[in-house]
Amino acid sequence: MHIEPGVVEGAKIFLSYGTAVAAFGLTAKMALDSIRRNGGVTALALRSLITTALVFCFFEVLPHHAVGVSEVHLILGSTLLLMFGAGAAAVGLAAGLLIQGLFFAPFDLPQYGMNVTTLLVPLWGISLLANRLIPSATPYVETRYTQALALSTAYQGGIVAWVGFWAFYGHGFSSETLASVGTFGIAYMSVILVEPLIDLGVLALAKALSRYSKGPLFNVRLHHAAA
Numbered sequence: 001m002h003i004e005p006g007v008v009e010g011a012k013i014f015l016s017y018g019t020a021v022a023a024f025g026l027t028a029k030m031a032l033d034s035i036r037r038n039g040g041v042t043a044l045a046l047r048s049l050i051t052t053a054l055v056f057c058f059f060e061v062l063p064h065h066a067v068g069v070s071e072v073h074l075i076l077g078s079t080l081l082l083m084f085g086a087g088a089a090a091v092g093l094a095a096g097l098l099i100q101g102l103f104f105a106p107f108d109l110p111q112y113g114m115n116v117t118t119l120l121v122p123l124w125g126i127s128l129l130a131n132r133l134i135p136s137a138t139p140y141v142e143t144r145y146t147q148a149l150a151l152s153t154a155y156q157g158g159i160v161a162w163v164g165f166w167a168f169y170g171h172g173f174s175s176e177t178l179a180s181v182g183t184f185g186i187a188y189m190s191v192i193l194v195e196p197l198i199d200l201g202v203l204a205l206a207k208a209l210s211r212y213s214k215g216p217l218f219n220v221r222l223h224h225a226a227a
Contacts, residue, residue: 002059002071003111003118003163008170015169016113023120027090030127034087043216044091047084050217051092052099054080059100068184069167069177074191075159077123078151079199082140083206085219086127093119114166122158126151136226140219141207148196148203156192160185 008016034044055075064073080089094116101109108115133147134140164181171177206213206222214223 002073002105002108003114003166004066004069004071005107005111007069008111008114008166012170013110013113016111016117016166019117019121020113023117024094026124027087027094027120030090030124031087034085038085038087038220039216044085044087046216047088047218048091048095051080051084051088052095053092055092055096056099059096060104065187067187068180068182070163070184072184072187072191074194075119075155076195076198077119077155078126078148078195079202081123081127081130081151082143082199083202083219083222085221086123088219090120090123093123114162118159118162118166121162122155125158126155129154131226139224140222141203141210143199143203145196145200148199149192152195152199153192156188156195160188 031044034047035041038044058075059073062074064071075093077089077093080092084092097116097119098112101112130151133150134143163184167177167181203222206218210223
């Protein structure tokens with residue numbers, strides 16, 4: 001989902017600064033909610049360190065390929081949400097993306113506002129969706145495949161929608177841009193197919209190793225009903 005350099009240039013890039021500020025505002029809200037209902041400040045800090053390291057690995061270590069106007073990454077946003085909570089997932093996505101840009105991909109830094117918006121706004125959306133899809137009495141380790149698929153589809157669909165927005169905003173509605181966005185969207189279908197299976201595998205492992213996956217390092221909702 002890294003927007004390629006040159007997609008949005010000049011004065012148009014200032015819009016991404018505004019959307020990034022809004023995305024950071026959503027991150028602050030999710031973080032505050034985690035502090036109040038999901039273990040407090042220390043738990044959020046510990047989980048955020050873990051999610052930051054994981055996100056960095058997702059971007060830098062896992063296979064990724066440039067397709068059309070962006071890159072296809074296995075970001076695992078819904079996995080991070082279920083395992084660590086929305087606040088820690090949001091902090092990890094923003095910080096992991098920034099660390100990668102600062103130390104390994106400085107050519108991506110001008111696009112940071114676009115990329116962080118593309119990651120965080122859909123995460124906020126699926127945090128709300130999870131509350132509707134998964135009953136409050138159901139721990140996340142009991143998540144069903146259809147629920148995991150809905151969360152993954154919503155998150156990855158949000159990413160594709162934002163990538164499309166930036167492409168059309170930067171280059172206009174041309175047949176070339178439409179084809180490029182379409183190619184990227186089709187390629188991202190592979191992520192939508194794989195991520196729910198990863199979600200369920202990770203959740204099953206957390207359930208089997210419950211003595212290790214309870215406590216401040218993981219989402220309280222992982223093994224418990226909603227407060």
